[in-house]
Amino acid sequence: MSALPPAIAAAFAAQAGFCRQFAAPFTGAMVAAAAAAVDDSSAMGRRLIAWPGDPHADALMMRVTGAFHALVRAGRAPALAPLYPPAPCPEPAVLVAAIRAVLADPESDAFLAAWLDSPPQTNEVARSGVLMPGLMVIADACRLPLRLFELGASAGLNLCLDRFGYRLGGVAAGDPASPVQLAPGWRGPPPPVADVVIASRAGIDISPLDVRNAATRERLLAFVWPDQPERLARAEAAIALAAADPPPLYGGDAADLVDAMVPLPGSVGVVFHSIAFQYFPPATQARIAARLAAFGAQASAQAPLAWLRYEVDDASVAALPTLRLTLWRGGALDERLLARAHPHGSFVQWL
Template sequence: MRRALLAQARASAELGSPMYAELLLRAADEPDAVAGVLGDRTGTRHILGMLGTVHRIVLEGRAPELAAHYPTAGGTEDPLRAWPAFRDVLAGHAAEIREGLAEPPQTNEVGRAAPLVGGLLTVAEAAGLPVRLLEIGASAGLNLRADHFRFLYEGGAYGPESPVVLADAWRGLPPVGAPLAVAERRGCDPNPLDASSPDAQRRLLSYVWPDQAERVARLRAAFEVAARVPAEVVRMGAADFLDGLAPREGVATVVWHSTMRAYLSRDEAARVDRGIEEAGAAATAAAPLAHLSFEGRDASRLDAVQVVTLRLWPGGERAVLGEAPAHGLPTTWL
C-alpha cells in the first residue's frame, strides 16, 4: 500500500496537484489511516476513487473542516495542510468511501479534447467527409462536443469562439486547415452521466483535483457547451455498443476513446478490438472507418504520458500521431 500511495503521489505532483501529492505522501506515512478504506485495493483507480469520493463528500457540504482547504468548495485554508481533516473524513465515512471504490472514476477530462480533436482533423483531411463520431467510455459525453471547443497554440487558434478555451493545446500542429464537420455524435458508458444534472456535475467535479483551477474552469465551461450541443450517451458497455459496427456511405465513422482501456476486462478489450477490425475490413474510400485513441502505452495502467494513435481503413495501418500528459495538455504532434 505504501508503494502504491507513493507512486500516485509522484504522479499527482507530475500532473500538477501539490495538494493531492501531499495528501498521499502523508497517507503513505500513516497507512493505517487509509487501510480501513482501501484494504488490499491499491490500484490507481482505487486511490483516485478514494480521493474523488472524499471530494464529493466535501462538495456536498458534509465535511466543513476539510472543505476549508478545498478551493472547489470555497475553502481558503492552505491545501497542503489538509491531512488531519482528510484523515478524519476517512475515519468518519469509511463505509461510504469503500462503496465509492466500486465504481470507476468519472473524470471526463476536457483537456483530452486536444489530442482527440487533433486526431480527428487528421481523419477529416484524409477522408474529406463529414464525421460520424462514436465514443466508448464517454461518461457524460463532454468530449463528444469537442469540435465546439477553442484550441490555442503558439501563433494561432483553432475552433469557434467557445466557453471552453484550451490554452497551449498543441506543440506542433495537426492539419488545422482540414474541413471538419460532425454529422453524428453518440457514445456509451456503463454509468452515463447527464451533463445537465447538478448531481452529475458534482460527481464529475469530484474527480477533478481541487487545486487545479484551470481544469475546474474547463469542466464548468464544458457544461455550458453540452447544454446547447446535443449528444446521445447510452448505458452500455463498449463491446456491446460496437456490436454490429459497420462503416456508412458518405461519412467517416470514427470510434474514439481516451484513458478508458485500463477499465476494460481482457475479454471486453478483445471484443472491442475484434469489432473495430471487422468493421474496418468492410471500409471503402466512400465509407472509411477510423479508430482514434488517447491511451497509455501500457493499457493496463494509467501512465503519466499517453499517445495519440490512429488506424484508418481502408488499410488500417497504425500511426502514432502525438503524445501528451494524461490530462491531454499540451499535446506534442510527432
C-alpha cells in the same frame, strides 16, 4: 504513526509522493494527512483500516480525496474548506486536525464512508485538444462529414468536442465563442487546416454518466484535483454545455457499439477512444479490432472508416500515450502515428 495497516499506509505514502510530483501538492498533502488522521473512531477510518482489496488497484486514495472534496464542495466541511486552494497549502498538523474535526461529525463521517463504495470515474475534457487534430487529419484526407462513435465515453464530454474552441500549434479550430477553449502546449508542425463537420455522434460506456443528474455532475467534479482550478473550470463549462444538449450515450460494452455500426456512403464512420482501451477486457479489445478490420475491408472512398485512438500503448512509466489513426478507404491500409501527448492533454508532440 498511522492506524492504517502498513501496506495501506505505504500505498497512501506512495500516492502522496505521486501527487506532489504531478504538481498537485494540496492533493498530496490531503492523502498524507488522511492517512495520519484516521483511526477506528470513525466509520471512514474503520473502512480504510479493514480495506479488503489492493489500495492502488481500487484507487482507494483517490476515493478518499474525492470524498473530502465532495463534502467541501457541498459546503458541509467548514473546518476543512478554508484550507482548500486557493488558500496556500497548509501545514500537515493543521490539515490532520481539520480532517479529525470533520470525521468527528457523524453525518459527515457517514457521507465520507459511503463515498468509498464506488471507484473514481473521470472524463478529461483537455483530451479533446489531442483528439480534435486527429479529426482534422481525417476530415482533410476524406473531405466528408464525420459520424462519431466514442468507446469508453464516460459522461460524453469529449463527444461534444466540436463545440469547444482550439488553438492547435497556431491553427484555430472549433467554436471561438465556446466557454471551453483548449490550447495544449504544442511541439512540432501544426495539424492540417480542415473543416470538421459532425453528421452524428454516439458514445458507449460500461458505466455511462448522465450529466443532467446533479449528483452525477458533483461526483465528476469532486474527482478533479482541487489544486487544478483551470481543469475544474474547464470541466464545469463542458458539463454545462453537454447537459444543455446531451450527446446520445449508451450503457454497455464498447464492442457493442462497433457491432451496431453500419456504413453510410457520403460520410466517414469514426470510431475513437481516449485512455479507455486498456480498461476493456481482452475479449472486447479483440472483438473491436476484428470487427473494424472486417468493416474496413468493405470501406471505400465514398464510405471510409477511421479508427482514432489516444491511448497508452507502452506501459513503461516514461512513455507518453500516442495518437494513432487507421484509415480504410478501399485500397491500401493507411496507418499513421500522429502524435504523442500528455495523458491529460496538456501538451501535444505532433509528428
